[in-house]
Amino acid sequence: MKRTPPKQTSKKRPLPPGPGRPKGLPNKTTRALKEAILLAAEGVGEDGKGKEGLVGYLKRIALREPKSFCSLLGRVLPLQLQFDRNPITDAVLDELRIQAERHRDARFHSEGGGYGYEPSLH
Numbered sequence: 001m002k003r004t005p006p007k008q009t010s011k012k013r014p015l016p017p018g019p020g021r022p023k024g025l026p027n028k029t030t031r032a033l034k035e036a037i038l039l040a041a042e043g044v045g046e047d048g049k050g051k052e053g054l055v056g057y058l059k060r061i062a063l064r065e066p067k068s069f070c071s072l073l074g075r076v077l078p079l080q081l082q083f084d085r086n087p088i089t090d091a092v093l094d095e096l097r098i099q100a101e102r103h104r105d106a107r108f109h110s111e112g113g114g115y116g117y118e119p120s121l122h
Contacts, residue, residue: 055092062096063103 021027026034038054046056062069 059096059099063099066100066103 041057042053043050044057044060045051045053046060050056052059058069058072061072
């Protein structure tokens, strides 16, 4: 049997890389995932039926999963420096504070709170 020599591949130089994605612009998958997460949270809302949209959902998380909400808050607090205060955002923040206090008080009493008792933060 005769062996045929392997075919020679052309030794072209690879093309230089293109400009790529502009700096700071997330890739399409990341962008699509973020949009889907926001739409899902907006659809669930505070009551599971979309009440108050995304803000309602975040209020729900703040009440039911305060540890997770605090973690989220820690990620966005640096953005607070660029936060424009207005009557709407002030009202939302006030409502979140009120709800957090109610949740803390209800939890305190449900855990047998009383004189000299401090509920755990866990």
